[in-house]
Amino acid sequence: MVQIELSKRQQRIIEIVKEQEPITSENIASILSVTRATLRPDLAILTMSGILDARPKVGYFYSGKTEINLFSQEIKNIKVSDIMSVPVIVTENTSVYDAIVSLFLEDVGTIFVVSNGYLMGVVSRKDLLKATLGGNDINKVPVAMIMTRSPNIITIIKDDNALNAAIKIIDHEVDSLPVVEKIIKDEKEQLKIVGKVSKSNITKLLVEICKGGS
Ligand code: ADP
Numbered sequence: 001m002v003q004i005e006l007s008k009r010q011q012r013i014i015e016i017v018k019e020q021e022p023i024t025s026e027n028i029a030s031i032l033s034v035t036r037a038t039l040r041p042d043l044a045i046l047t048m049s050g051i052l053d054a055r056p057k058v059g060y061f062y063s064g065k066t067e068i069n070l071f072s073q074e075i076k077n078i079k080v081s082d083i084m085s086v087p088v089i090v091t092e093n094t095s096v097y098d099a100i101v102s103l104f105l106e107d108v109g110t111i112f113v114v115s116n117g118y119l120m121g122v123v124s125r126k127d128l129l130k131a132t133l134g135g136n137d138i139n140k141v142p143v144a145m146i147m148t149r150s151p152n153i154i155t156i157i158k159d160d161n162a163l164n165a166a167i168k169i170i171d172h173e174v175d176s177l178p179v180v181e182k183i184i185k186d187e188k189e190q191l192k193i194v195g196k197v198s199k200s201n202i203t204k205l206l207v208e209i210c211k212g213g214s
Helices: 008-020 025-032 036-048 069-077 096-106 127-131 164-169 199-210
Strands: 052-055 057-061 088-089 110-115 116-126 174-184 188-198
Touching: 008 025, 008 036, 008 052, 008 057, 025 036, 025 057, 036 052, 069 164, 069 199, 088 096, 096 110, 096 127, 110 188, 116 127, 116 174, 164 174, 164 188, 164 199, 188 199
Parallel strands: 088 110
Antiparallel strands: 052 057, 110 116, 116 188, 174 188
């Protein structure tokens, strides 16, 4: 993982640029009593992370962005496939009762529903709770009756990044996204579930990044 802490010298460079922008690398080097070559990797990190802007023949500017951008840079470098976990999947004719049992046994909050192996729907804890309040025999009600259906399902692909997964979870107010692969079948796009990203996966990632990646 990319180290997100800045070195003392990198922090000093930021201070110098803040005070004296625009400033050339020669001038920064002379203030720090080092050679330009020594500074090159530090300046590369600071410009790549967006903290400093480099303008040819003018020098370095402070972009106004803080070190927090290194964090967002890091989170964008992490793929959904790096953080996804195993999804719990049932078929469309599974009863609400059996879906509730799976929810407890597998210790998850969201269950994905497939038909012929392709994504059809999503059932959450509250969907199941609601179904138990209706007075129907939950052994007889299939999950297909209560699920949120395709195409209204918010999905993500495994090559997308962790930040986009978190943004989708927040924007659509859901706990979990199915990670899907798009397959063209009989000229129709179908979705195969290859994983899931939940709020827990995102929280785990946050802890890992803050601990310096272990
Ligand atoms: P809960 O309902 O237990 O609070 P969610 O917030 O995840 O859990 O679900 C809210 C609603 O959104 C439910 O009706 C559920 O079926 C639906 N839902 C859950 N995940 C998704 C998803 N990835 N795409 C579309 N709808 C979803």
